[in-house]
Amino acid sequence: ALVTDRGNFPTDRYVLEGIAAQRGLDLRLFDGEPDAATLPCGHGDVVVLSQVGYRSGALADLPALQAAARERGATLIWDLSHAAGAVPVDLHAAGAELAVGCTYKYLNAGPGAPAYLYVAAGLQGELRSPIWGWFGQRDQFAMERDYDPEPDIRRYLAGTPPILGLAAVEEGVRLTAQAGIAALRAKSIGLTELLIALHDAWLAPLGFELASPRVAQRRGSHISLRHPRAWQVTRALIERCDVVPDFRGPDSVRLGVAPLYTRHVDVWDALDRLRDLVERGEHETVDATPGRVT
Template sequence: DEVLAMGATSSNLFRLAVAALRRQPERRKIVSDEFNFPSDLYIFQGIIDLLGQQHRLELVRSGDTITIDPQALDAAIDQDTALVSLTHVAFKSAFMHNMAQVTEMAHRSGALMLWDLSHSVGAVPVDLNGCNVDLAIGCTYKYLNGGPGSPAFLYVRRDLQQQLMQPMWGWFAAENPFAFDLEFSPAEDISRFRVGTPPMLSMKAIEPAVDILLEAGMERLRAKSVQQTDYLIALAEAWLEPLGFTVGSPRQSDLRGSHVSLRHPEAYRLNRALIEAEPPAPKVIPDFRAPDNIRLGVTPLYTTFTEIYRALERIRTITTERIYEQYSTERLAVT
């Protein structure tokens, strides 16, 4: 009764952020950081424009391009802050905020806390109730294995549900949808954050994926994830750092999610060489993230240590044999 699977991550963020800002209209600041997913920041910028440029967005900067200093966050959150919104695990570096600590910072100043769990859910244990989180959003197509088009989700803490009013007053958000009243009367529970008919096929497809994760257990998955990302970093230090790579993720496991970024000046062409390999060369499918990150996602439910070894071995081969020079620097639409 606190979670809805529905819509897209961005539209869910829009609804919850507007509701949070309207709850305390005298407060004019949104606090985030430079590691937040750009789409989230675009949503905030659009909301500020929609609400007449009466709010401002303040971004806390990183001192090392990998982590965010919690003291810098704390200093940015003040009595004018209506909303603090962060990505729990950063999409580039995999830096993981201390959820309980940052949420307490927001509450100490009277702000609401909204977490984006897109790179967390299914990869690291998340205790929203235990951390007293107000609001959260996320997707199911990453570590929840929902695949393209799978529904996003939102979370609203139970005691806040009647205090917040989202801006999209859809049919399913009504107290009694099948009364077909001409005047909107919102539901008193989490349903007031619904909009229209959910995508039933996508909703059904996510069930077995979540069931498998629940059967495996998040604590066990997290333990394997830490072992595998530690192993990946160890191989990178031994094999790739002598070739000009740097590890762009925290080495301390409690500050890291379940992916690792490797940085190199030729990251884009290296990434293409990994993905576009012709048989019998092995194909590895990471992501390129500008300006110089190769992002390797570790999904402990099915990623093996052997696959990690072979992926790092292939990166070493492409680099030492300069295979990446066969590829153009022209950026494709999707990287």
């Protein structure tokens, strides 16, 4: 079967649903955060997990989950989209085999910038991309031959790479590497700790509730706050306060803090404006009809 958690990012679920439909496989969705002790998979299953949950910001225990999958004979694919650039990721040490992710979030390359994939060296000759394109072909410009992919990671390339998007990735990744993941993680924890402290002091009395883990070691670099009028609060922040969170249904305001450029004063100002807004009841004057984005 194909296995993932019901709270995983929609595209992860939809893609698995599509593969299951095409190949006649079962898709098994489980509830709650991924847990090594209860990981619901067995021999031959393929499990897709996000290291950091897109909604809750919960940080999965990657080494423990990887060991649990291996023990059960399942193949685990990590989605690092909300992790890479904000939390340390050591795939090699954990014996991880496969991972994918976007560069949009904490790698700072912008919307729709190229994704990446990780295939452990020992598997590279064995697995193939389902999309056979000319950039994965050995001796690409010979052009006269049948498809005969490169023996290594290059075989997963398909078409001409998106050059403009890659230029943004190059800069985003360079800055991230230059700052160093240890420093970024330390700052990210500082930012989210401040965010939670201000939430407790200012927002909890106004009806907000923390929807992300309280323990720093268990969360990534974003915080979700529940509120009965989360959609209106989100729109009001964007339109009137110059603060740009995401609404994540049914009831969450998601605040991402990118440690490379978000400052502590930005967190303070954002929550100060949020408090003022809700105290004044100004969010209630915003159109409650949900729009397509955020």
